Amino acid sequence: MTDNAFEKSPLTLLGLGAMGTALARAWLAAGHPLTVWNRGPGRAEPLAAAGATVAGTAAEAVAASRLVVVCLLDDASVDETLTGIDLxxxxxxxxxxxxxAQARARATWARERGARFLDGGIMAVPPMIGTPGSGAYVFYSGSRALFDAHRAVLAIPAGTSYVGEDAGFAALHDVALLSAMYGMFAGVAHAFALIRKEKIEPTAFAPLLADWLVAMTPSVHATAAQLAEGDYTQGVVSNLAMQVAGSATLLRTAEEQGVSNELLTPYLSLLERLLADGRGNESTTGAVDLLALRAT
Incomplete structure (x- = not known):
């Protein structure tokens, strides 16, 4: 098979929400024969005009191509759509x-039905899909053979990052990054709340906040190195004892500004527990272990 033939290989897409439609348009723009299906047929009409083949049923869509991509509302929707279809x-x-856990269960489910399986975690919003230079990418995990066979096709809407044979790893990477994002959003919300009632323009404060967050990002690598080595005193500049002592100022300032401390106290409570355990000369990395311990 030539490279050109491989690049233009057909595929099926089930689900035409905002993300599914963006994926469909990217594959159509690249010249791939595309069969689509959606529970509400109205969303398929614009894609039909762009060259997609619209299947009347999910079974018909699946039968049309070896490569079947599913982009539905949730795992229950996948089950409802694919149950009883020959895979x-x-x-x-x-x-x-x-x-x-859902991805791992779905991988087993697919194997039992004679299909190879790959799970994906999309790190993008629909406008980024198919847009060069947008930074969009997708984590993939599961069958390496499937990924290698279809990598060129999968890379058309967004970049690809294969993270392992364990089908759950794509979802895990996805949620881990999103969880860090929401933690950052929480800090940003607290920072803006502190200045909200003062004569400080949010638009003037924003560049300072953004630059500060960027300056703090190398701490991610320091935390990773300490977790890998098991030495939480490695390269510590501001130790846990100093940070806990300084946290009193953060809480007092919030009180003075009439700002709730509910976004700060959960993390600060973990640091206080570490200090009480006599780990004042360490970094804050021990909080990772406390969280993991609570989860077991």
Whole structure:
């Protein structure tokens, strides 16, 4: 098979929400024969005008191509859509948002039905899909053979990052990054709340805040190195004892400004527990272990 023939290989897409439609348009723009299906047929009409083949049923859509991409509302929707459909010999790529456990269960489910399986975690919003230079990419995990066979096709809407044979790893990477993002959003919200009632323009404060967050990002690598080595005193500049002592000023300032401390106290409480355990000369990395311990 020539490279050109491979690049133009056909595929099926189930689900035409905002993300599914963006994926469909990217594959159509690249010249791929595309069969689409959506529970509400109205969303398929614009894609039909762009060259997609619209299947009347999910079973008909699955039968049309070896590569079947699913982008539905949730894992229950995937189950509802695919139950009873012949998947033998199919390469099933699930881009539906799921948990690691759901992805692993779906991989087993697919194998039992004779299909290879790949789970995906999309690190983008729909406008980024198919847009060069947008930074969009997708985590993939599961069948390495499936990923290698279809990598060129999967890379058209967004970049690809294969993270392992464990089908749950794509969802785990996805949720881990999103969790860090929401933690950052919490800090940003607290920072803006502190200045909200003062004569400080949010637009003037924003560049300072953004630059500060960027300056703090190398701490991610320091934390990773300490976790890998098991030495939480490695390279410590501001130790846990100093940070806990300084946290009193953060809480007092919030009180003075009439700002709730509910976004700060959960993390600060973990640091206080570490200090009480006599780990004042360490960094804050021990909080990772406290969180993991609570989860077991």
């Amino acid at each position: 033998a010999g199919k390469d099933l790529v699930d881009l539906t948002t799921s948990t690691p």
